[in-house]
Amino acid sequence: MALIVICVGALCLALFVGSRIKRARARRELEEHSIEPETLHELLTVNQKLRVFDVRQPLDLLAYSELIPGATRIPPKEVLANPLLIPREEDAVVYCTCPDDKTSREILQRALSLNFSRVKVLRGGLAAWKAKGYPVVPYRDAFRLDTEI
Known part of the structure; x- marks a missing residue:
């Protein structure tokens, strides 16, 4: 019985450590591939x-x-x-309005898994851009309200 408890404890510890390592790696990856609104504004x-x-x-x-x-x-x-909608050979920035840039991060992870190296995520998305007082333009094209990812 004690051996089972030890094995279960070791497994739980391994899962905990593995998830912490995975989160730290994802944070580093996001940090490396993020751009601040000020920097994007300057570049544009x-x-x-x-x-x-x-x-x-x-x-x-x-x-x-x-x-x-x-x-x-x-x-x-x-x-x-179809990640190739974002050009692989050009500098690109993606943005969304999700908490913690969730959609942008998903797209970044997909692009990086396909060896895209020139894509970045706008930190804070459109809200951060607007909070800095940077310009926006109206979007007038029709679009579908399909909310599935």
């Missing part, structure tokens, strides 16, 4: 080759029908299904 004023992608969920887009100027709207479901 001098670098026309930087591509920006709005990957917000449809309901978020409905609530805030605006984009960062020059951004291309791509539904997250489409990007996750």
